[in-house]
Amino acid sequence: MDNTENIETLISKFLAGEASPEEAMLLEDWKLNNPKNMEKFIQCQKIFALANKQATKLQYNKTKAWKNIQLHIKHETKVISFYQNYKTLLGLAASILIIAGVYFFLKNQSSTLEISNHIVSAQNKVKHLELNENSRIDLAIGSQLIYDNNFGKTNRNVKLNGSAYFTVKHNETLPFIVDLGNVYVKDLGTKFEIKLSADTDSIHIKVDEGIVLLFDSASNAIEITASERALYIKSTKQLITNNQLLGYDVNLNFENTKLSAVIAQLEEKFVAKIILANPKLNNCQISAKFKDEDLATILAVITETLGLTYEKQNNEFIIKGEACN
């Protein structure tokens, strides 16, 4: 396309956000065809920006974008391979356990089997474990940790029922993986805490040092870095981090709901801290629906609707205002 007579029509159509995918491609080809064309396009872009009182600059971060995408690609393959290994391992472990049981029952003597499971429980007080590869685990009361005797040799997989604090030495060839029942946490060099909620549907992860990867058998995955927290909801397979920009499957319905209750729900959903500067605002009521929105958007909509304002200080959101509309 070198029809320069009509190129302005195509450019203005594109810049006005009216171009079809085919037209956008046509223009892209034209731009790349000749540096002069590119220059002309940039000039037109400047005119449009100048004439637009709400001009926003186009900004993007390609490196970061590729990292985001890679995260999804990599996890997908990792999860599948691990999950398959895990299933075979579990099957093997189960059958060996049965054999072991029969063996113990008959002989009543110690086992010499190659693979056996170690089960550690913390019954009355926190249990400090030092596993043979310099990883430390502080097991919370009422929690249980299971690993086999190949731990540290051919695997570093542990199964956790309950809560624990992990200090893990990173090992590229032998990743440390915590199995939480179809949800896994993999360390990438780390100190982290895993807490099972009392409702047992949600898992809280807090990372103090390094990075961990939280993933499940449905290929959801998220990296949690130092001083971040994340929440995993088992029943809905939701992964939520406190500084996540995008809402994951957020589906909130408020109908004449008190602001205090709205905030409680948002805090849980987004693992965030939200403060009402003025206690009078607790009783403000709001009706609104949010689907797949991020926290900032939700707060903006709520405060705008009620005639309030909000601001972010450190990791807290503060809602301010005298009274509601």
Added chain:
Amino acid sequence: MNNISEASFEMLFNTHYEALTSYAFTLLNNNDDAEDIVQHVFINLWENRMKVEIHTSARAMLYKAVYNHCLNRIKHLKIQKAHVEHTLYVKNDAVIHQSIDQKELIQRLNLALELLPEQCRKIFEMSRFEHLKYQEIANQLQLSIKTIENQMGKALKILRAELKDYLPIILLIISKYYHG
């Protein structure tokens, strides 16, 4: 597409990411949404690489997918807009740093606009200042979309000729930023 390797997928990304993002940006006027949607489209493509039978080129498919996702996003924003009178975009992104140069440029633009034929100027202003879609302008002025397209092109052509000398001082509109 069945046997798309990670390497060829990366190449697809490297070749088209920028163009797709700037296309999405023209439709949405929001950087985060534009980047988000393009990344989403790439992830979708990867995840469905076994299932998807691509009859056209991968490039055409990417453009089409970005376009459709953007339209969905716009639809969604309209619902949200019912809650908040002004869209958040106006608030968040309309940070205008008007330098003296820019003020002068706007004056130049206004002078150049005076030179446009009446209808042509009206259409350009409705599109740029009132942020109306081509369809909306066509309805209001009882003209065809084709006329709006042509008049917009004409306006741009005249404005570019008139403002050519001043354009180099306008700050670069596209800025890439890298951090970390």
